[in-house]
Amino acid sequence: MSTLEQSTLIDSLILHTTCVHLQDLITESDTNMQKAARLVFIPSPGVGHLASTIQFANLLINRHDSLWITVLVTKLPSDTTTAVYTDSLHSQRLQVINLPESSSNSKQTTMKELLDLQKPHVKQAVTNLTPAPPLAAFVVDMFCTTMIDVAKDFQVPSLVFYTSGLAFLGLVLHLHTLREEGKAEFTESNRELVIPSFVNPIPPAALPSIVVSKEWEPFFMEYARGLKNADGIIVNSFEELESHAAHSFLHGPQPIYPVGPILKPKPEIHVNDSDILSWLDQQPPSSVVFLCFGSMGAFGEDQVREIAHALENSGARFLWSLRKPSPKGPGSMNPPSDYAPSDLALILPPGFLDRTAGIGKIIGWAPQAQILAHPATAGFVSHCGWNSTLESIYFGVPIATWPLFAEQQSNAFLLTRELKIGVEISLEYRVELNTLLSAEKIEKGIRNLVEIDEEIRKRVKEVSEKSRKTLLEGGSSHSNLGRLIDYIMNQV
Known part of the structure; x- marks a missing residue:
């Protein structure tokens, strides 16, 4: 064979090999385009956890057009809002199924x-799903880890959707490990604790209620053990906010996916909110202190009067979400309700409403995100629930911390001592202890919020900008969401 013929043959072989390789790439691309995956989400009962679950589900399906999500909703016996919320959800790739109510012989x-x-019911609902797209994983709420057993029945991995922050997650996992090793007795110790996910040692007063109370110990151990059973944990936070905590997980046993902040960047305005927003429209920019303590936060009449005295003495403009505590009883899980307007004069100091009519407004349930997004809002007196914390950061509103229960004490510690983007009213208040916070202490916190240090204001603005960029290309949450989706798609 001549040199020319050999050269021609080699060129032909190269051309053939290249064409075959290109065809393989095209076939692989077509397969990836056609490949789809289904996730089953199980949120905790209650519209609060359901709302953040739906927001996260929408984030996933908007990012990847081959993901299908089914949300299985458990309704509390006293819940009247979940059904209304779920009835309004319609999407081709987002399916919401209300599970049958289960009866129990127990009153608690x-x-x-x-x-x-x-x-x-969960097993039956998943079995009834169409075989396509195939089931890739369960995503269970942080309080629903018992459902990991069901995921194992279907031989798919389970991921936890963690609606608190990275630092608190690290605290829970670390303290659980210490407890298992018999190295920690937090209820009887006054020493500060070194936690890998926090920069500074944490005083016992800033530990979550489920750690410091003997009564809650069985719940805490089961809760943390459930988190460790998951194949990965999705966290509603972002590395630019909690960089130290994120770094503490780098060599952990589970993959951690910080994909937050998960919230509505453009809050919807409802007709019922128009009176509140119209009042804010009439206030000067950055002049109003907003007081709100979450969907479960309410105070007794003595504490309400202390807050009123503090507001009046501070002279600050205020918008106060004042709610009536639910009746206490065995197994009571009912949220606070709104006061009738005629009742306000009975629980507030005499003449308070008349004297503050020009600068203050008392409301019941609050459209929190819309208020925080309003240019008249200067500061937020908050219970430091994690969703409220993220909303306040996103809209660039400094927080004055007043934690009530759950993980709110450690969130307050994070904001004031670690990140230095908040001021302190209290770090150690616990609603279950029935302590009374004085008007003088509340007033001091309100004044510090109104006259906030410029360095704190600067840090709040910087972290607010980071919270808006992290889900965009180049941000850590954008990258972590892509990493999570790759893991999910590899399961099918």
């Missing part, structure tokens, strides 16, 4: 008992 059904009763 715990959350775990309620979820255990739902396991047969």
Whole structure:
């Protein structure tokens, strides 16, 4: 064979090999385009956890057009809002199924008992799903880890959707490990604790209620053990906010996916909110202190009067979400309700409403995100729930911390001592102890919020800008969401 013929043959072989390789790439691309995956989400009962679950589900399906999500909703016996919320959800790739209500013989059904009763319904609902797209994973709320058992029945991985922050997650996992090793007795110790996810040692007063109370110890151990059973944890936070905590997870046993902040960047305005927003429109820019303590936050009449005296003495403009505590009883899980207007004069100091009419407004339930987004809002007196914390950061509103229960004490510590983007009213208040915070202390916190240090204001602005960029290309949450989707798609 001549040199020319050999050269021609080699060129032909190269051309053929290249064409075959290109065809393989095209076929692989077509396969990836056609490949789809289904996730089953199980949020905790209650519209609060359901709302953040739906926001996260929409984030996923908007990012990847081959993801399908089914949300299985458990309704509390006293819940009248979840059904209204779910009835308004319509999407081709987002399906919401209300599970049948389960009856219990017990008058004080715990959350775990309620979820255990739902396991047969969850199994049936997942079995009834069409085989396409194939099931890739369960995504269970941080309080629904008992459903990991059901995921194992379907031989798919389970991921936890963690609606608190990275630092608190690290605290829970670390303290659980210490407890298992018999190295920690937090209820009787006054020493500060070194936690890898926090820069500074944490005083016992800033530990979550589930750690410091003996009564809650069985719940805490089961809760943390459930988190460790998951194949990965999705966290509603972002590395630019909690960089130290994020770094502490780098060599952990589970993959951690910080994909937050998960919230509505453009809050919807409802007709019922128009009176509140119209009042804010009439206030000067950055002049109003907003007081709101979450969907479960309410105070007794003595504390309400202390808050009123503090507001009046401070002279600050204010918008106060004042709510009536629910009646206490065995197994009561009912949220606070709104006061009738005629009742306000009975619980507030005499003449308070008349004297503050020009600068203050008292409301019931608050459209929190819309208020925080309003240019008249200067500061936020908050219970430091994680969703409220993220909203306040996103809209660039400094927080004065007044934690009530759950993980709110450690969130307050994070804001004031670690990140230095908030001021302190209290770090250690616990609603279950029935302590009374004085008007003088509340007034001092309000004044510090109105006259906030310029360095704190600067840090709040910087972290607000980071919270808006992290889900865009180049941000850490954008990258982590892509990493999570790659893991999900590799399961099918």
